[in-house]
Amino acid sequence: MKKLIALLLIGFLTVQVQAQNTDEDAFYIKDIYNTALTQGQCYNWLDYLTNNIGGRLSGSPESLAAVEYVKQMLDTLGMDTVWLQPCTVPHWVRGEKEIVRIVNSSSRGSVDLPALALGNSVGTGYSGITAEVVEIKGLDALEKMKKNALKGKIAFFSEPMDPTQISTFAAYGGAVGQRVYGASRASKLGAVGVVVRSMTTKLDDIPHTGVTVYEEGVEKKIPTFAISTKAAVLLGDMLKTEKVRIYMRSTCKMLEPKISYNVVGEIRGSEKPDEIILVGGHLDSWDVGTGAHDDGAGCVQSMDVVQLFKRLNYKPKRTLRCVLFMNEENGQAGAKAYRDFSMENKEYHLAAIESDRGGFTPRGFTCDGDETIFKTKFKKVTRWLPLLKPYNIDFKKGGSGADISRLKPQKGLLFGFWPDSQRYFDFHHAPNDLLENVNKRELELGTAAMTSLVYLLDKYGLE
Amino acid sequence: MKKLIALLLIGFLTVQVQAQNTDEDAFYIKDIYNTALTQGQCYNWLDYLTNNIGGRLSGSPESLAAVEYVKQMLDTLGMDTVWLQPCTVPHWVRGEKEIVRIVNSSSRGSVDLPALALGNSVGTGYSGITAEVVEIKGLDALEKMKKNALKGKIAFFSEPMDPTQISTFAAYGGAVGQRVYGASRASKLGAVGVVVRSMTTKLDDIPHTGVTVYEEGVEKKIPTFAISTKAAVLLGDMLKTEKVRIYMRSTCKMLEPKISYNVVGEIRGSEKPDEIILVGGHLDSWDVGTGAHDDGAGCVQSMDVVQLFKRLNYKPKRTLRCVLFMNEENGQAGAKAYRDFSMENKEYHLAAIESDRGGFTPRGFTCDGDETIFKTKFKKVTRWLPLLKPYNIDFKKGGSGADISRLKPQKGLLFGFWPDSQRYFDFHHAPNDLLENVNKRELELGTAAMTSLVYLLDKYGLE
Numbered sequence: 062m063k064k065l066i067a068l069l070l071i072g073f074l075t076v077q078v079q080a081q082n083t084d085e086d087a088f089y090i091k092d093i094y095n096t097a098l099t100q101g102q103c104y105n106w107l108d109y110l111t112n113n114i115g116g117r118l119s120g121s122p123e124s125l126a127a128v129e130y131v132k133q134m135l136d137t138l139g140m141d142t143v144w145l146q147p148c149t150v151p152h153w154v155r156g157e158k159e160i161v162r163i164v165n166s167s168s169r170g171s172v173d174l175p176a177l178a179l180g181n182s183v184g185t186g187y188s189g190i191t192a193e194v195v196e197i198k199g200l201d202a203l204e205k206m207k208k209n210a211l212k213g214k215i216a217f218f219s220e221p222m223d224p225t226q227i228s229t230f231a232a233y234g235g236a237v238g239q240r241v242y243g244a245s246r247a248s249k250l251g252a253v254g255v256v257v258r259s260m261t262t263k264l265d266d267i268p269h270t271g272v273t274v275y276e277e278g279v280e281k282k283i284p285t286f287a288i289s290t291k292a293a294v295l296l297g298d299m300l301k302t303e304k305v306r307i308y309m310r311s312t313c314k315m316l317e318p319k320i321s322y323n324v325v326g327e328i329r330g331s332e333k334p335d336e337i338i339l340v341g342g343h344l345d346s347w348d349v350g351t352g353a354h355d356d357g358a359g360c361v362q363s364m365d366v367v368q369l370f371k372r373l374n375y376k377p378k379r380t381l382r383c384v385l386f387m388n389e390e391n392g393q394a395g396a397k398a399y400r401d402f403s404m405e406n407k408e409y410h411l412a413a414i415e416s417d418r419g420g421f422t423p424r425g426f427t428c429d430g431d432e433t434i435f436k437t438k439f440k441k442v443t444r445w446l447p448l449l450k451p452y453n454i455d456f457k458k459g460g461s462g463a464d465i466s467r468l469k470p471q472k473g474l475l476f477g478f479w480p481d482s483q484r485y486f487d488f489h490h491a492p493n494d495l496l497e498n499v500n501k502r503e504l505e506l507g508t509a510a511m512t513s514l515v516y517l518l519d520k521y522g523l524e
Numbered sequence: 525m526k527k528l529i530a531l532l533l534i535g536f537l538t539v540q541v542q543a544q545n546t547d548e549d550a551f552y553i554k555d556i557y558n559t560a561l562t563q564g565q566c567y568n569w570l571d572y573l574t575n576n577i578g579g580r581l582s583g584s585p586e587s588l589a590a591v592e593y594v595k596q597m598l599d600t601l602g603m604d605t606v607w608l609q610p611c612t613v614p615h616w617v618r619g620e621k622e623i624v625r626i627v628n629s630s631s632r633g634s635v636d637l638p639a640l641a642l643g644n645s646v647g648t649g650y651s652g653i654t655a656e657v658v659e660i661k662g663l664d665a666l667e668k669m670k671k672n673a674l675k676g677k678i679a680f681f682s683e684p685m686d687p688t689q690i691s692t693f694a695a696y697g698g699a700v701g702q703r704v705y706g707a708s709r710a711s712k713l714g715a716v717g718v719v720v721r722s723m724t725t726k727l728d729d730i731p732h733t734g735v736t737v738y739e740e741g742v743e744k745k746i747p748t749f750a751i752s753t754k755a756a757v758l759l760g761d762m763l764k765t766e767k768v769r770i771y772m773r774s775t776c777k778m779l780e781p782k783i784s785y786n787v788v789g790e791i792r793g794s795e796k797p798d799e800i801i802l803v804g805g806h807l808d809s810w811d812v813g814t815g816a817h818d819d820g821a822g823c824v825q826s827m828d829v830v831q832l833f834k835r836l837n838y839k840p841k842r843t844l845r846c847v848l849f850m851n852e853e854n855g856q857a858g859a860k861a862y863r864d865f866s867m868e869n870k871e872y873h874l875a876a877i878e879s880d881r882g883g884f885t886p887r888g889f890t891c892d893g894d895e896t897i898f899k900t901k902f903k904k905v906t907r908w909l910p911l912l913k914p915y916n917i918d919f920k921k922g923g924s925g926a927d928i929s930r931l932k933p934q935k936g937l938l939f940g941f942w943p944d945s946q947r948y949f950d951f952h953h954a955p956n957d958l959l960e961n962v963n964k965r966e967l968e969l970g971t972a973a974m975t976s977l978v979y980l981l982d983k984y985g986l987e
Contacts, residue, residue, distance in 0.1 A: 094688065224965075484965075
């Protein structure tokens with residue numbers, strides 16, 4: 062009987078303690094949100110990063126200025142250590158303003174199309190290329206074409222992003238192969254150049270750049286450009302009734318690789334320093350626009366996680382690391398360098414959170430992990446949902462992010478911050494990815510969501 | 525034993541049928557979303573309503589043009605009946621561009637502040653008013669002031685919207701009393717005029733108008749203006765160190781009431797025509813800006829629900845009514861006329877859905893109803909959540925909307941479409957409430973969410 066009473070008491074006390082913790086957590090998370098919404102620094106930092114520094118393509122002067130700037134900002138936050146982690150990045154330059162021109166068409170004469178050379182593309186030479194256009198409705202359609210079917214032609218990849226996908230990232234995933242591999246595949250069929258419909262669901266005059274990859278075994282690297290969605294519709298319409306020739310020209314060029322850096326800041330954990338919690342985004346961006354959403358937002362949110370903890374005087378039990386990765390856009394040299402460093406040092410990332418889907422209103426986090434641990438650890442995380450529901454935060458299974466996914470073998474949990482995706486591709490890789498298209502409150506709510514998750518991970522771990 | 529088998533069989537068949545229905549519903553809802561995102565008309569209609577017609581204050585020529593336009597659009601959709609429902613609306617006019625000017629301050633000389641007269645305010649007369657400013661930090665602070673404390677003064681209500689509220693509507697609710705009742709309360713203490721900090725969490729130069737109400741028993745109606753949040757901060761800072769006098773002038777005026785109209789379109793139910801499902805928004809807007817989010821968005825979404833059903837050849841079992849209400853902003857004459865009509869005809873609204881929180885990305889629906897029926901009917905609705913979760917749609921208890929809440933005695937369920945609220949008050953009642961600040965996909969997703977809910981309500985009812 063005494064034993065029973067003792068057991069009941071222990072049970073009762075446990076419930077009490079848990080209830081207290083939950084209240085305490087709810088108050089703490091409310092504090093985090095209040096502070097983020099009134100004393101967050103992310104928007105100010107993003108203002109500097111976008112408007113004072115600008116677009117930050119790997120190897121560019123701006124990318125190095127950005128390294129300097131965020132290092133200084135992390136230094137001011139009083140972290141235990143802030144260091145630069147070297148990596149060798151490709152150095153691609155856009156050169157002169159590119160031209161994509163429909164020449165002497167029978168219906169419309171000559172028309173300049175809004176265009177951007179794709180990142181890593183070869184140039185056309187100063188004199189440019191003129192050739193007839195062949196429309197190809199995506200990579201699947203190309204697979205069915207005969208050898209030499211594109212000989213001497215410019216391939217026009219015209220598959221739109223599927224507007225019926227609720228997640229615009231799913232729509233992007235379905236169409237972006239043309240941009241990444243279109244040049245390689247078309248080259249094998251004899252094409253001399255490529256134009257691709259921009260990756261956006263919006264119908265407008267803004268071209269969207271992004272990386273192209275020349276696959277192993279491609280004999281001839283051919284130049285490849287994005288044209289705006291309206292230009293793609295125009296071109297498609299013209300091709301229904303007439304032959305169209307295009308003149309394309311770009312002096313873009315891949316220069317020699319350069320040394321660049323990830324910026325890493327660390328607060329050493331007071332109790333379990335060997336369990337690392339990482340927050341991060343990527344510091345590089347495309348050269349057009351100022352990389353406000355992609356991924357200035359993710360960088361300043363990650364830095365603001367540190368700032369909020371410092372302001373709230375929270376001392377993490379586990380090691381908190383803020384990592385601003387270099388070269389996500391066209392090589393991921395920074396992600397590889399960080400992975401190599403971490404593996405060599407036999408580190409364990411209990412969790413990593415990447416923010417690289419824009420600074421929009423939060424919906425929650427996607428979560429990924431090694432299949433041997435995912436189910437149990439994810440279950441633990443979902444138990445925190447009642448604490449996060451008041452802030453409209455949910456968890457779902459799904460990929461984390463390009464810069465942290467290489468940490469999966471360490472068997473921690475990998476999170477991707479999940480903002481609402483509807484507007485992201487209006488600005489993605491485009492000249493309008495500017496601060497004016499970032500909403501301050503939405504950005505701050507993302508910071509608060511990330512900080513709250515780090516707080517719970519740090520306090521409770523994942524065992 | 526036979527009985528048992530029979531029972532088991534019935535149970536099995538029921539489960540089968542339900543499972544089939546669920547699949548069928550999932551496919552149908554997918555169809556609704558696909559159609560909304562590819563053949564929705566809401567954005568085109570909103571373009572016309574905002575850019576061709578413009579701001580639509582009750583009694584204005586634009587408000588009558590809007591009545592004509594949406595009636596024509598509903599007529600083209602082939603509804604069973606479309607009619608105009610008369611109501612008598614206040615007719616307030618802004619007059620000449622208003623002036624709010626700090627005069628001859630010792631620190632800054634004279635400064636013009638971005639300002640808008642509040643709707644229904646009296647004017648100042650042509651010569652304007654000049655008086656010393658007294659800052660009052662909200663209505664609660666005013667309650668503690670002595671009689672005649674404001675004698676001959678201009679009251680400056682400076683309480684900001686609370687930025688730490690996650691729902692900006694909650695923050696609005698906490699601060700808007702100053703705008704609505706500030707003039708009445710300050711007048712009782714002897715004030716000759718009022719300026720109010722604009723209702724937005726954003727710090728900028730844009731003033732936000734909105735209704736003011738002269739309460740019963742107020743002897744003297746005094747003029748009341750909104751100033752931008754930056755102007756409010758400036759004024760507050762100056763008042764810390766010096767006396768400030770303001771000159772305010774507006775020729776705004778309340779004219780004689782006018783006849784205006786709700787626009788009502790109906791598809792008669794094929795099986796239960798006496799059970800009405802209403803979708804609606806309000807057609808009037810403020811005169812500044814073009815009422816794109818408030819509430820052009822809600823109108824065109826409601827109309828697009830009808831368009832989608834027509835396009836999908838869906839014939840509702842219950843009566844579907846699309847109601848575009850007049851005069852939500854400064855009197856709610858349309859809502860009252862509709863309520864009176866509905867009550868006199870002993871109608872039963874099984875459900876009503878109002879969209880009046882902007883055309884932003886959907887989070888779900890708030891739901892309200894008479895307390896005698898709410899719990900059971902809401903429970904039924906929440907059973908549909910698995911069908912809506914793929915579209916990020918949730919239900920929560922909460923108010924529905926100003927135009928439909930008077931239908932509560934009919935004991936149906938009242939829904940408010942619930943979009944993300946973070947950006948709404950950047951544009952609310954302000955010159956920048958323009959189409960360019962509405963995202964097409966976000967708007968269409970709202971239409972799809974509303975249509976899906978109507979589909980489920982129509983198919984299954986709420987018994």
